[in-house]
Amino acid sequence: MKKICLFALAALLLLALPLPAYADEPAKYNFASAQGDKELTVTPGGEVRGDLYFYNIDGNRITHLNLEVGQAPDNWEVAVEPPLSETQVLISGLPVTVAENLYVEPWELLSEEPQTVPEGMVSIKVPGRGYTLGKLAQVVIMVPESVALGSTGEITIAAEASWLGQTGAAAVKQARDFEFTVTVVSESEEFTEVIVGEDGSGTVSTNGATQAAVARWWPALIGGAAAAIIAGVVVSRRRAAKKRALR
Amino acid sequence: MKKLLISLAVVGVLVGLMAAPVMAEDVGEVGKTASVTVNAYKSVTVTDNGSPGLDFGSLTPGTEDEPEAASPSLTIAAAVENNGNVAVSIKGTDFSDGGSNSFDIENATWNTSDETGSDQDMLETYAPVGTLPASTSLSIYHWLSIPGGQAAASYTSTFTYKTE
Numbered sequence: 001m002k003k004i005c006l007f008a009l010a011a012l013l014l015l016a017l018p019l020p021a022y023a024d025e026p027a028k029y030n031f032a033s034a035q036g037d038k039e040l041t042v043t044p045g046g047e048v049r050g051d052l053y054f055y056n057i058d059g060n061r062i063t064h065l066n067l068e069v070g071q072a073p074d075n076w077e078v079a080v081e082p083p084l085s086e087t088q089v090l091i092s093g094l095p096v097t098v099a100e101n102l103y104v105e106p107w108e109l110l111s112e113e114p115q116t117v118p119e120g121m122v123s124i125k126v127p128g129r130g131y132t133l134g135k136l137a138q139v140v141i142m143v144p145e146s147v148a149l150g151s152t153g154e155i156t157i158a159a160e161a162s163w164l165g166q167t168g169a170a171a172v173k174q175a176r177d178f179e180f181t182v183t184v185v186s187e188s189e190e191f192t193e194v195i196v197g198e199d200g201s202g203t204v205s206t207n208g209a210t211q212a213a214v215a216r217w218w219p220a221l222i223g224g225a226a227a228a229i230i231a232g233v234v235v236s237r238r239r240a241a242k243k244r245a246l247r
Numbered sequence: 248m249k250k251l252l253i254s255l256a257v258v259g260v261l262v263g264l265m266a267a268p269v270m271a272e273d274v275g276e277v278g279k280t281a282s283v284t285v286n287a288y289k290s291v292t293v294t295d296n297g298s299p300g301l302d303f304g305s306l307t308p309g310t311e312d313e314p315e316a317a318s319p320s321l322t323i324a325a326a327v328e329n330n331g332n333v334a335v336s337i338k339g340t341d342f343s344d345g346g347s348n349s350f351d352i353e354n355a356t357w358n359t360s361d362e363t364g365s366d367q368d369m370l371e372t373y374a375p376v377g378t379l380p381a382s383t384s385l386s387i388y389h390w391l392s393i394p395g396g397q398a399a400a401s402y403t404s405t406f407t408y409k410t411e
Contacts (some may be wrong), residue, residue, distance in 0.1 A: 008329045027299040032290035058292045168300025172293055173407040234254045
């Protein structure tokens, strides 16, 4: 009995020792993006989309993103999809409403491209690291019918990333601009090239490559014709000589 | 017959000599434009080395250069996959209690080292901090001063780090 009591006392003493508290990992606010084509083309009256991918593999907090059109030519319609909307979030059990275009949760790195992707997410290849799941935002650009061919427009999307649960005097945010250059092109797919003369007239060449090739072959054609003439003279002289020999 | 063959051979050589440079020129001019799009990857992680959000504690009016609770306050790191340098700049908003009391953001300062002598005032417009190649990081230290006579309240601000 005495031994049991001593054992129980030792066990109680061990349980009473303060357990090592796991220090909270410092908050890591990650803002990661991948931009596709920066140079886009559009036809007058048409629409083109620019892609912006967002992911979060180095952070430990959900990244909330606001995307705004910072710069665009007059009369061009530029919008971001998904549009700004309100998201309900629970911060340590307390409800908070956040206005944002999208949010990106921390996600693991994958060694292979995932076979299935949850709805609303996309698979993103991260160079040198593998794959992860993230989200896609698209910049929708519509130009007026009257816009001149060959003109270009500079589009800037101002992105702001924020993180909830910051209790200090100053909250930390990150910002980044994304730029697109949009060139207005013709609807026709046929290539044309016009050399405009001094008087403003132009000669349209729709197959300039063929004409140039023919022009380069002129020396060979002349040489071949000369060779044929020479051969013809030689043959005719031989025949004439034969006829004289037969007489 | 022999003379005919010799003549034809001479003709063939002449045609070949004239045609060869044309053919070579043709081959040399054949080419197509190749194009590829390389995506721009940019990932930056700001590690808050203290409790979430920059914390200066409770201060009295007239306090000068109170350091933020953590040293360094923040660590800004560029990820390994970045295919370009990241330019880092910083700006802030005035400290406000959400009502009528506020004080200028210039009362907050920053530096990439822990020396207060060379720290710079926070501004409402972006000021350059530095450039981060991929897989590199830098430290940010912050200090805060409270204007004399500042009304007692709980003040907040936002520090924005532009990383592009």
